[in-house]
Amino acid sequence: MPASETIEGTAHLNFEEFSQGDSLLHQADPRIKVIMAAAFAGTVAMNQSFKVLLASLVVASVLIALARLERQEVSRRLFVVNGFVALLWLILPFTFPGSPLFSLGPLTATHEGVRYTAAITLRTNAIILATIALLGTSSVFQLIHALRHLRIPIKLVQIFFFCYRYISVIEQEYHRLHNAMRVRCFRPRTSIHTYKSYAYLVGMLLIKSYEHSQRVYQAMLCRGFRGEYPVYRHFHLQRRDLLYLATMGIILAGLVVLGNVG
Amino acid sequence: MHISEGVLSPPVLIAGGVLAVAGVTAGLKQTETDQIPKVAVLSSAFFVASLIHVPVGPTSMHLVLNGITGLLLGWAAFPAIFVGLALQAILFQFGGLTTLGVNTFNMAFPAVLCFYLFSPLLRRENRSWNVTAGVASGVLAILMSALLIGLSLVFTGQSFLRVAQIAVVAHTPIMVVEGILTGFCVLFLKKVKPELLVPSSSRRRDTS
Numbered sequence: 001m002p003a004s005e006t007i008e009g010t011a012h013l014n015f016e017e018f019s020q021g022d023s024l025l026h027q028a029d030p031r032i033k034v035i036m037a038a039a040f041a042g043t044v045a046m047n048q049s050f051k052v053l054l055a056s057l058v059v060a061s062v063l064i065a066l067a068r069l070e071r072q073e074v075s076r077r078l079f080v081v082n083g084f085v086a087l088l089w090l091i092l093p094f095t096f097p098g099s100p101l102f103s104l105g106p107l108t109a110t111h112e113g114v115r116y117t118a119a120i121t122l123r124t125n126a127i128i129l130a131t132i133a134l135l136g137t138s139s140v141f142q143l144i145h146a147l148r149h150l151r152i153p154i155k156l157v158q159i160f161f162f163c164y165r166y167i168s169v170i171e172q173e174y175h176r177l178h179n180a181m182r183v184r185c186f187r188p189r190t191s192i193h194t195y196k197s198y199a200y201l202v203g204m205l206l207i208k209s210y211e212h213s214q215r216v217y218q219a220m221l222c223r224g225f226r227g228e229y230p231v232y233r234h235f236h237l238q239r240r241d242l243l244y245l246a247t248m249g250i251i252l253a254g255l256v257v258l259g260n261v262g
Numbered sequence: 263m264h265i266s267e268g269v270l271s272p273p274v275l276i277a278g279g280v281l282a283v284a285g286v287t288a289g290l291k292q293t294e295t296d297q298i299p300k301v302a303v304l305s306s307a308f309f310v311a312s313l314i315h316v317p318v319g320p321t322s323m324h325l326v327l328n329g330i331t332g333l334l335l336g337w338a339a340f341p342a343i344f345v346g347l348a349l350q351a352i353l354f355q356f357g358g359l360t361t362l363g364v365n366t367f368n369m370a371f372p373a374v375l376c377f378y379l380f381s382p383l384l385r386r387e388n389r390s391w392n393v394t395a396g397v398a399s400g401v402l403a404i405l406m407s408a409l410l411i412g413l414s415l416v417f418t419g420q421s422f423l424r425v426a427q428i429a430v431v432a433h434t435p436i437m438v439v440e441g442i443l444t445g446f447c448v449l450f451l452k453k454v455k456p457e458l459l460v461p462s463s464s465r466r467r468d469t470s
Contacts, residue, residue, distance in 0.1 A: 202327070
């Protein structure tokens with residue numbers, strides 16, 4: 001292997017970079033945050049009015065400001081999401097029927113098309129920002145715990161827990177196997193050999209993680225696991241959590257009214 | 263493979279949500295408690311697959327693996343894929359909260375279909391049938407998902423037709439790759455750990 005090439009992947013992926021912090025939103029009850037995120041996303045997704053979408057983008061930006069997250073990382077994520085939106089901008093303004101705005105060769109962009117695409121852009125960004133601000137500020141385990149309180153079936157909650165636990169295990173195993181292939185001079189190309197090697201890699205990954213999960217599960221059963229996870233840090237609903245919930249309710253009601261008036 | 267937040271129309275989002283809830287409920291009902299780790303492992307594998315990039319010509323694409331998820335899990339593919347997608351939405355904002363239902367259905371329904379069509383072939387002790395089952399489910403799962411994604415877009419608005427066509431065509435290379443990959447993967451599993459190929463929803467415990 002050339003010296004310039006490094007063996008990557010030994011560092012552990014950090015999925016929860018936003019969950020550390022002491023802002024208002026970090027301290028809020030995860031149950032309240034899950035409800036707020038779902039209600040906000042639902043309301044915004046159902047709305048077509050331009051004014052409402054602008055207003056919800058403002059609300060989402062306020063939430064992001066309240067969460068006091070690292071700006072760079074937030075913009076990086078927005079950038080990724082807006083890649084798809086950019087693709088829509090290349091096509092939708094020209095395929096949407098309506099009064100012509102400008103022409104590029106044989107293509108004609110319409111007023112309605114530009115408006116429609118702009119609405120999608122606002123909607124996407126508003127929901128994404130709110131999701132980051134509300135859900136990113138809790139750890140995944142807190143969120144899953146919150147789901148349990150919100151009456152999600154226990155089997156689904158267990159799949160969530162185990163799945164999240166095994167993502168890092170499988171990810172590390174993948175890098176271990178991949179590095180083992182690379183030290184044996186494996187070079188990924190567009191060839192049957194490459195796909196075959198990746199197929200065996202995936203197969204090995206599945207078997208190893210399956211066996212690992214079986215061992216862990218049996219060990220859990222031996223220690224009296226009955227499907228419930230004992231929790232020592234319980235959620236405590238505080239007055240300010242109810243205040244957040246009420247504020248969000250009023251804002252959403254306001255958005256709906258604004259949509260019906262305008 | 264994901265449709266992101268804010269694009270689809272409310273009727274499509276709601277229809278997707280209802281279908282996904284039905285599928286997840288059916289999947290959970292068929293999952294015995296002792297099968298939960300297996301479903302969860304497949305769920306995390308589905309999540310990690312999106313981080314594995316394989317070369318396709320000059321670019322690379324990430325794996326999807328919904329075909330093999332279907333073959334291994336049957337109806338339990340619904341909860342597995344739902345959880346994988348939910349975590350991707352929360353952690354990286356791939357897909358999204360409101361599109362979770364649509365995305366789950368678009369990827370899990372083809373998986374379940376592959377299970378019904380091809381998993382009987384896996385039980386035969388004949389390598390060529392096994393490979394056929396693997397290749398066919400790899401190809402069909404991606405093809406169906408791409409078509410469903412296209413349909414979701416077209417149902418949102420006729421003007422999405424072009425976008426939908428591009429989305430379907432863009433899936434062709436990964437369709438071929440997943441077909442080859444799933445074929446080999448099935449052979450490998452059959453040789454190394456055949457009990458993994460028995461879907462969780464069709465196995466009943468014979469000892470108590």
